[in-house]
Amino acid sequence: MNTTSTAGKRDWIALGVLSSIALLLSVDVSVLYLALPHLSSELGASAPQQLWIMDIYSFMLAGFLVTMGTLGDRIGRRRLLLAGSAAFGLVSVAAAFSSSAEMLVVTRALLGIAGATLMPSSMALIRNIFRDPKQMGAAIGIWFSCFMVGMAAGPLVGGLLLQHFWWGSAFLLGVPFMVVVLVAGPLVLPEYRDGTAGRLDLASVALSLGAILPAIYGLKEITRSGWQPAAVLAVAAGAAMGVLFVRRQRRLADPLLDLRLFGDRAFAASLTILMLGGVVMAGITLTVTTFLQSVAGLSPLAAGLWMIPPSLVMIVALSAGPMLARRVQPAYVMAGGLALGAAGMALMTFADASGGVAVLVVGLVLAQAGIALPMGLGNGIMMAAAPPEKAGSAASISETSGEFGVAVGVAALGSLAAAVFRAGLPAGVDADTLAGAVAETLGDPALLAGARAAYTSGLHAVAGVGAAVFLGLAVLTVAVLRARPDRQERQATPEPALTWS
Structure with missing residues (x-):
């Protein structure tokens, strides 16, 4: 067992196992978009059922992240990770062989709960392994x-599978990953649990679900149908x-979520930067x-091909951030990335309706590269700021805020784009969406051009807001994180030993 603060070979192998989980979860989400038409036809899924097949996973994932993050702190992060992996593999098989749309909705919900055990446990174990x-x-x-x-690979992998196999193969894709985790996990992943934590407060679990599930549902409905009373309620x-x-x-001696984490300025500032960055990127990606x-x-x-370069650049920038931070203070790397992202957003405001594709993609490349720098470093700061025994809780906060950031970004910035679009429509055109306006103006090239220009104006508005938010976050980053205490000094205090038994 490695007793020093420097990671050894076994630790990096453990990271490979944990990273395979991240790869699986992202592929599992993106591949379903291609499989949906096939499975809907085979199962006879109605339009509402199709929406629930897509959405129930993210609902349950977001709802249970806080609970599972804290549960891992209490019963053992490796134990929860392995249990969740086994459940994810078994439920994936059940989903692949679903005989009805209702069965698929249920299995997707169970996959969301199982996924909630994997994400915070993975990041918390990284916090424990890499000191x-x-x-x-x-x-x-x-x-x-x-x-x-x-x-990025999900659509490609899904396309290959669906070309040669039936729709259920999209769900079976995750089974080999889970087998690898179940075999290798006990060998290379250490166990860690907070021996001083009390029992899980079930009332807090119920309240957390009651807070997260309706909020995520309402935000998705606002995106889909506008500001309807039911969604707002x-x-x-x-x-x-x-x-x-x-x-x-605040009243519990052993809370489900330790609110004292937010008292650390580095933790709170990093969380704010990541969540608002997610809001902006979700909104701009939707409009682009x-x-x-x-x-x-x-x-x-x-x-989809035009969207590949921004994704590739983001992948490279995520790995480049920590390397840059070895030479430059992390706060300046993060702020520089946000400033780069703001420049990309500003560039998007110059795109026009007739030939703005290249300008938009270049702007999105800069924005994705820019947000990638604070994304990796910011999560590192958050995890380092959290005490070792609260790493699961800290990871769940980060991931839950990410889910909210995407939902808020799509709802709020999507609504902004829609409002500017409707205000800019040519006289005589009455439509709530660009697709509706295009259908309405197909017979009149001038009106069609006006409708497209109106949507472009909405995109400009979203990009302008995004640039302003990114610049504000860059200032916040330098102001708060530049003066944060040296984490290495805080890491010098003894931590409980990890075990592989």
Whole structure:
């Protein structure tokens, strides 16, 4: 067993096992987009059932992240990871052989719960294995890079599978990964648990689910159908339950979520940077992909090919961030990345409706590279700021905020783009979406051009807001994280030994 602060060979092999989980989870999400038409036809899934097949996974994942992160701290992170891996593999087989749409919805929900055991446990174990802050940052960067590789490779892998096999093969893809984790995990992954933690508070679990699930559902419905009363009420109900959840955590001796984590300035600032960065990137990615297909008129395949360069650059930048941080203070690397992202957003505001594809893609490349630098380093700072016994809880906070960031970005910035679009439509055109406006104006080239220009204006508005947010986050990064205490000094205090038994 490695008793020094420097990681050894066994530790890097352990990272490979944990990174394979990140790769699987991202592939598993992206591959379903291609499989949905096939499985819907085979199972006779209605339109609402198709939406639930897609959405229930993210609902349950977001809802259970906090609970599972804290549960791992209590019962053992490796134990929870291995149990979740076994469950994920078994439920994946059940999903692949679903005989009805209802069965697939249920198995997707169970996959979301199982996935919630894997993500925070993986990152928490990285925190425990890599005690040197620089190596921890590099390890987290590699973990995120694997996640992004999975997102980029998912459509390609899914296309190959669906070309030669039935739709269920998309779910069986995860089974070999889980077998590797179950075989190699006990050999290379250490166990860690907080021996002083109390029992899991079930009332807090219920309140956390009552806060997260309605909020995520409401945000998705706002994205889909606009600011309808039911969606707004769901978000409000989630917020009210969130208030009750926070109040209960403050009273408990062993809370489900230790709110003292937010008292660390480095932790709170990094969380804010990552969540708002996720809001911006979710909104801009939505508007850019819509532009490529509905304004530029590209096929889904061509649009997907244009999106490959930003993804590749982001993967490279995730690994480059920790290397740069060895020579330059991490706060300046993160702030520089955010400034680069702001420049990319600003460039997007110069794209026009007739030939703006190249400008948009270059801007998105800069934005993706820019956000990748604070993403890997920021998560490293958060994990280093958290006490070892709270690493699972810290990881769950990071990942839950990511889920909220995407949902808020799509809902809020998507609504901004839609509002600017509707305000800019030519007289006589009445549509809520670009697809509707295109269908309405096909017979009139001038009106069609006006509708496309109106959507481009909405994209400009989102990019402008994104540039302003990124610049503000760059200032926050330098102001707060530049003066953060040396994590190496704090790491020098003894930590409980890891065990492989």
